Amino acid sequence: MMRLFLFMSVIFLAGITQAQAFCGFYVAKADAKLFNEASKVVMSRHEDRTVMTMANDFKGEVKDFAIVIPVPAVIKKSQVNVTDNKIIDHLDSYTAPRLVEYYDNDPCQQYVMEKAMRGGAPMMMAMSADASLEERSKALGVTIEESYTVGEYDILILSAKQSDGLFKWLKQEGYKPPKGAEKVLKSYIKQDMKFFVAKVNLDEFESSGYTYLRPLQVAYESEKFMLPIRLGTLNAKGTQDLLLFTLTKKGRVEPTNYRTTKIPTGDDIPLFVADEFGEFYKAMFATSVKKEGMKTVMLEYAWDMAWCDPCAADPLPPEDLRKLGVWWLEKPRQPRPRPMRGRQMQPQIWPGPGGAVDTFVTRMHVRYDSETFPEDIMLQVTEDRKNFQGRYVMRHPWDGEANCEMADDYYQGLRERFRKEAKTLANLTGWDMAMIRRKMEKNGQSFDIKPSKDQRPWWEQMWENEE
Amino acid sequence: MIKELFQDARHFQILILSSLLALLILWSDFAPEPHIILSVIATTLITQFIFYKIFKIKSRDYRSPFITSLSLCLLFKGSFLWLYPLAVVLAIGSKFLVRYNGKHIFNPANAGIVLCLLLLPDQVWVSPGQWGSVIWLGFVLICLAALVLSRAQRADIALFFLGAWFFLLLVRALWLGDPLSIPIHNAQSGALLIFAFFMISDPMTTPDHRLGRLLFACVVAILAFVLQYVFQLREAIFFALFFVCLSTPFIDMIFESDQYQWRKT
Known part of the structure; x- marks a missing residue:
């Protein structure tokens, strides 16, 4: 039986700048780095076939880029591909936590308005050197199994007999494997792994006309469905973030050796959060992670790819899904947008008459270090097709004229509602209550709302007036 | 009285498995829904009753099937509601039908899970990570x-x-x-x-x-x-x-x- 494992790691080259990690759940483009040390991986999985796409937001010198992915069997040239960053950004936007906005009715009339806001998160890292080395490699027990160029990447498939040989080889070739890598490499070598080493071919890169490095994809067949994180934990100072997107035919993907928890969702939060949704999300994620002792994988989105409600971005078209490795999608079918109704700003998109497309997306967000996540993340595809999304609600109070009886009850209720929203926000983010109240006041959510009509009994009004 | 109650190990098992289920409901985002728990327990007891009838067994006891139903609630997951009664019938059925020398061969809950995994690999699963x-x-x-x-x-x-x-x-x-x-x-x-x-x-x-x-x-x-x-x-x-x-x-x-x-x- 062929055992094909795929382990990923990034190793740095000597004399090169620090690992770079870019990221962030941003609302606006200006809101750049929110999460540090983050990486983004998309895994398409059905039966024993896996396509792994590693998004690459590397912004250093391209000549400094290199990535080492341990794989158990030789990966042929045709199993490697480069794709477009835009697709992964699109997937990120589509699955991102969203802020929904409602407007209170005139207590004597009604309309609703929804607005989805989104956050996103990029990734990446790594470095490089030069290579041309049969002889030197052999001396260290390292064999070059394959060597080819795909897109702007030069790729080598290595096999090794001894971890110290491979370790020396990496050092000799100018790589700078993190401390402790030797032990982990040994473990992978004993599991009969090969090593996939990619770096940038500068000529190809320059002639490609791209200004960034495109995501690298590897397709393989293996019973093993897992995400290698062990070498990654050696690189990072402190914790790091990983966004794992999975695309399956059946349903939600879950880790089998770590617990999954859902991020808080559906809460009403104050209006000012709209201006700092990225910060809100970051704080809320940190609070949730802390609450779970950083030992769980956070589920952020689980949805049938055919639709969304509300949509942070349109579902990915079938051709893009295929590019991400959804090979089972035979007949591309465009999701049909539902006609806009009322004052909806952002359309919801519902499944077409044929039902769902055969793709279920799961978005998991992990913050980890080697202590809380000592082992690679083992995954399984479940048949769970229940939808889940991170969704937060802003309710705008009515700001028009309202002079009827009902309006007085409404204004009375508002104060309680604001108080609740402030408390919810403080619980979710750990933000200071006084600060929250101050910002709410500034944003028109005053805690001293006066009903349009004085509700006190007539005698109180009478004597107060006399004072 | 209490001593008598715990003379039988099954009472302890029921107590612990129920507590675990309660813990799961309170603690996990992926706990089985109440209607699933109730339907699993009910169908287990009913299936046991039917098998008692079929085999004309006079001395009846519903503690073991109750334990089986709790184990299924804790471990078994299906994409449709009807898969739960199926697992139950396979579990209890294996207990009555696959016997040797007066003993049943399979642990009923385990048999229910494994037979479902074998028969419908695309519909059922176990979430070992939920704990x-x-x-x-x-x-x-x-x-x-x-x-x-x-x-x-x-x-x-x-x-x-x-x-x-x-x-x-x-x-x-x-x-x-x-x-x-x-x-x-x-x-x-x-x-x-x-x-x-x-x-x-x-x-x-x-x-x-x-x-x-x-x-x-x-x-x-x-x-x-x-x-x-x-x-x-x-x-x-x-x-x-x-x-x-x-x-x-x-x-x-x-x-x-x-x-x-x-x-x-």
Whole structure:
């Protein structure tokens, strides 16, 4: 039986700048780095076939880029591909936590308005050197199994007999494997792994006309469905973030050796959060992670790819899904947008008459270090097709004229509602209550709302007036 | 009164499994919904009743099927509601229909899970990760479960199994040069403990002789280890128990001993 494992790691080259990690759940483009040390991986999985796409937001010198992915069997040239960053950004936007906005009715009339806001998160890292080395490699027990160029990447498939040989080889070739890598490499070598080493071919890169490095994809067949994180934990100072997107035919993907928890969702939060949704999300994620002792994988989105409600971005078209490795999608079918109704700003998109497309997306967000996540993340595809999304609600109070009886009850209720929203926000983010109240006041959510009509009994009004 | 109540090990088991289910409901985002729990319990008891009728059995007892239903609620997941009654019927059916020498061969809950996984691999699953690896939970489980098993006088098999399993994990880690945190992390799985204390230790389906149980536990551990680490099967322990249960009559032939009864007369 062929055992094909795929382990990923990034190793740095000597004399090169620090690992770079870019990221962030941003609302606006200006809101750049929110999460540090983050990486983004998309895994398409059905039966024993896996396509792994590693998004690459590397912004250093391209000549400094290199990535080492341990794989158990030789990966042929045709199993490697480069794709477009835009697709992964699109997937990120589509699955991102969203802020929904409602407007209170005139207590004597009604309309609703929804607005989805989104956050996103990029990734990446790594470095490089030069290579041309049969002889030197052999001396260290390292064999070059394959060597080819795909897109702007030069790729080598290595096999090794001894971890110290491979370790020396990496050092000799100018790589700078993190401390402790030797032990982990040994473990992978004993599991009969090969090593996939990619770096940038500068000529190809320059002639490609791209200004960034495109995501690298590897397709393989293996019973093993897992995400290698062990070498990654050696690189990072402190914790790091990983966004794992999975695309399956059946349903939600879950880790089998770590617990999954859902991020808080559906809460009403104050209006000012709209201006700092990225910060809100970051704080809320940190609070949730802390609450779970950083030992769980956070589920952020689980949805049938055919639709969304509300949509942070349109579902990915079938051709893009295929590019991400959804090979089972035979007949591309465009999701049909539902006609806009009322004052909806952002359309919801519902499944077409044929039902769902055969793709279920799961978005998991992990913050980890080697202590809380000592082992690679083992995954399984479940048949769970229940939808889940991170969704937060802003309710705008009515700001028009309202002079009827009902309006007085409404204004009375508002104060309680604001108080609740402030408390919810403080619980979710750990933000200071006084600060929250101050910002709410500034944003028109005053805690001293006066009903349009004085509700006190007539005698109180009478004597107060006399004072 | 209380002493009498806990004379029967099954009462302890019901207590612990119900507490675990409550814990899961409070603590996990993926706990079974109340209507699933109720339907599993109800269909288990009804199925048991029907089989009693069919086999014209007079002395009826609904504690064991209740335990089976709780185990299913804790471990079994299906994409449709009808899969739960199916698992129940397979579980209880295996108990009445697959028998040898007056003993049923399979632990009913385990049989229900494995048969569903074999028949409908695209519809059902087990979530071993839903428990996380929480030390205190493991600790509490072990203490409580040890109590149960000492009453059931079959405590040894759970410990034999856990011992063998951890030994294999340890050997693997040492061979790979992995840090000890990896086998420790693996051993802290809640699903593993539930399996050890409430499935493999089912006194009705394990060998009667202590040496037989030791052999049985080691074979289950080895088979599960191979299925998990060589064949990448996520539900390895359940499959391993299912297949090794077939060997119980042979083990009983080799190591003769008195058959287990829930209450010693």
